[in-house]
Amino acid sequence: MGITERKNKERADLKALILAAARKLFLEKGIGETSIRSIAEAIEYSPATIYLYYHDKDEILHDLHNQGFQELGARMSVLLAVSDPMERLKALGRVYIDFARQNTEMYDLMFIAKAPMNYIEKLQQQEWHEGKQAFEFLTLTVEECISSGRFHGHDAASLSYVIWSCVHGMVALEIRDRCKGISSEDPEVIFKGAFEAFIKVLESF
Amino acid sequence: MGITERKNKERADLKALILAAARKLFLEKGIGETSIRSIAEAIEYSPATIYLYYHDKDEILHDLHNQGFQELGARMSVLLAVSDPMERLKALGRVYIDFARQNTEMYDLMFIAKAPMNYIEKLQQQEWHEGKQAFEFLTLTVEECISSGRFHGHDAASLSYVIWSCVHGMVALEIRDRCKGISSEDPEVIFKGAFEAFIKVLESF
DNA sequence: AAATATACTAAACAGTGTTTATTATTTCCA
DNA sequence: TGGAAATAATAAACACTGTTTAGTATATTT
Structure with a gap:
């Protein structure tokens, strides 16, 4: 059936557009x-057409959030080349924070905004694939650190959540403007110092 | 002038209402x-009346955010009774996290939402009084920890930002549903483990 | 009592996400 | 090939949102 095939392609094309x-x-x-209206205007279709290809706005934002995870994933996968788990862990922190600060709007969507999670919840799907995958990369690295004698007395899952919280907290506070008014010092200086302190803490135990 | 006095009181009363x-x-x-409409309906005034008492919605949300800081401040000030700075620091983490999880909507407004910061920015006021005060409580405690020989090689400001980031990250990820789909384990279990790991990290260096 | 100032609101403006009814087009099948 | 059925797109409306404007009562002052 050449026609349905072409129709499917056209459907996919417009969805991609x-x-x-x-x-x-x-x-x-x-x-x-x-x-929705601004998207429709950009592609010169009516707003209602969007709803023939997406259930709602949350689904669109969830797709964008997925693109963000592909980009972050690409950056993270480079770190597989770092054999020493401790060095990989520190580099992971660096990569994560750089990504967040270079793509604040995307990071916000991925880790702060409600829309993508609303979509997942609507699907009755209780797994957050994209986030889980990234978290597992962290957990694996932490496990290797533990195997090589680091982080004595800690379990990988709990410690991974703490480390993730720490880097997320740093960038989330900055992105949502809680860093600016906290001190007379330049926020950039505060942030730089905090990242160094974070690395120092990782190395110290 | 009895009349202007009464008028002022009436103005303040309605604003409080x-x-x-x-x-x-x-x-x-x-x-x-x-x-705005639901607020107006609740007090049986027209929506336009709200704007005779508040410039915009951000200002109302900023006032609510202030109330949140009063409540958090009250919980924190209890900790002044804890003389050992390390014990006080750990208790501060506990208090902060408990407050966040018991008042998720308020915590969100205080540390995640954009509205209160938009208001502060509009005022050209580059200090975030409420947040700064809370942060200074933390910094002071960290300084005392350093004075008593803890956290060797760290400066108080940077380390304070890391600690704040860590507890904020934990609750922010949970509040915005990034914790749920990350693992097959119960989020509650993950969170509990992470807090214990956080305390362990604080004690270990 | 007339003029002025204050308090309040109805209605509108410019947006938002989303749904419904309608029209134009394309595909299918007798 | 022509008429029925399916598909695609949209105009218009619905129910909201924050905010502004113009107008109306009420209270105060002169």
Whole structure:
């Protein structure tokens, strides 16, 4: 059946076009300017057409959030080349924080915004694939650190959550402007110092 | 002037009434249901009246955020009774996390939501009084820990930001549902383990 | 009592996400 | 090949949102 095949392709193409327009708006103007109407206008379709390809806005934002995890995943996978688990762990922190600060809007969507999780919840799907995969990369590295004699008395899962919390906390506070007004010092200086302290803590035990 | 005095009181009373209604809605139904119209309806005034007492919605949410800091501050000030700085620091972590998990909507407003910070920015006021005060309590305690020989090689400001990031990260990831789908284990178990690991890390160096 | 200032609101404006009813087009099958 | 059925797209509406404007009562002052 050549026709249904072509129709399927056309459907997929327009869905991709919608997502691409959403991504462009999202990255250039932020989540606040990424409305269904603005997406529709960008691709010169009516707003209602969007709903023939996506159930709701949350689903679009979830797809964008997935793209973010692909990008973060690509950066993380480079670290597989680092054989020493401790060095890999520190590099992972660096990579994670750099990604967050270079892609604040995307990081916000991935780890702070409610929309992508709303979509997952609606699906009755209680696993967060994308996040879980990234977390498992961390856990694996922490396990290797423990195997090589580090982090005595800790279990990998708990410690991984603490480490993740720590780097997430640093960037989340910055992204949501809780860092700026906290001290008379330059937020950039605070942040730099904090990252060094974080590395120092990792190394010290 | 008895009349202007009474008028001033009436103005203050109605402003307080607006804030009280906003608080009630906010705590009972969440930030999503706290619209200007719903606040107006609750106190049986028109929506436009709200704007005679508040510039915009951000200002109302900023006032609520202030109430949250008063409550958190009250819990923190109890810890002044703990003389050992290390014990005080650990108790501070406990208090902070308990507050966040018992008042998720309020914590979200205080440390995650954009609205209160938008208000502060609009005021051209680059200090976040409420947050700064809470952070200084932490920094002071960390300084005392350092004075008593702990945390060798660290400076108080940087380490304080790391510790804050860590506890904020833990609760922020949980509040925004990034904890649920990360593992097959019960999120509650993960969280409990992580807090224990956090305390263990604090004690270990 | 008339003029002025204050308090409040109805209605509108410019948005938002989403749904429904309608129209145009394409595909299918007798 | 022509008429029925399926598909694709949309205009318009619905129910919201925060906010502003113009107008109306009420209270105060002169």
